[in-house]
Amino acid sequence: MYGHRWVHVGEPGYGVAVLNDATYGHDVSRTTREGGGTTTTVRLSLVRAPRIPDPEADQGRHRFTYALLPGATVQDAIAEGYALNLPLRVADARTAAAPLVTTDGPAAAIEAVKQADDRSGDVVVRLYESLGGRTRTTLHPGFAHTGAVVTDLLERPVADAEPVTAHEDGSVTVSLRPFQILSLRFTRS
Structure with missing residues (x-):
């Protein structure tokens, strides 16, 4: 299983997340115990070592950071995965930049x-929608633009995409399906 930054295994009321500091694969397996019940095993695939195209790939010494987060929700796993990968950096208030884009909800x-x-x-x-449910979110760009359209991964407009709702303050609202990835292209003014 391929993943970024975190993997979460949960049941109603309790979950556990495995966080890592890069892009690794995960191995998740479930086995049935004798007498009933199941056991879920989560492992990080830290080194691939393919032989083609580079027979020397992933050879040598490696360093990585990982963390176990018991009691985690999916939202906790996402937040802590980003925190592990992108730790806060202290900036001088005179040179700190405002965010380029913000959104109004955690999903x-x-x-x-x-x-x-x-x-x-x-x-x-x-x-992307991160919590597994439908959501509407409003994006607030920190730059002037004349509009936004939904695009494919090659940044071409998608003709039959759900419409983007533009607001007078420059923000735009979009709808997302569970785990949907969406690319928006803002035309700079």
Whole structure:
């Protein structure tokens, strides 16, 4: 199983997360115990060591950080996975920049904010629904723009996408399905 930053195993009322400081695979297996019940085992796949195309891949000394988070919800796993991967950095108040984009709810996670690949100056925001339910979220860009459209991963407009609702203050509202990944392209003004 491929994953980023965290994996969560849970049941109603209790969960455990395994966090890591990079992009690793996970091995999750479930076995039935003699006499009933199940056991879930979660392991990190830390080194792949493929032979092709580079027979020397993943050889040598490796360093990694991981953490176990008992009692975690999915939301806890996401927050702590990001905290482990992107620790807070102290910045001088004179040089600290305002966020490029913020969102108004915990279910929508902004994964990337980048310039469009075509060098037009447009800004692409990739976000996803992280908690497994439908949600509507409002994004607040920290830059001037003339509109936003849903795009595919190649940053081309998607004709039959759900509409983006634009507001007078420059914010936009989108709807997300459970675990949906969405790319928005903001046209800079």
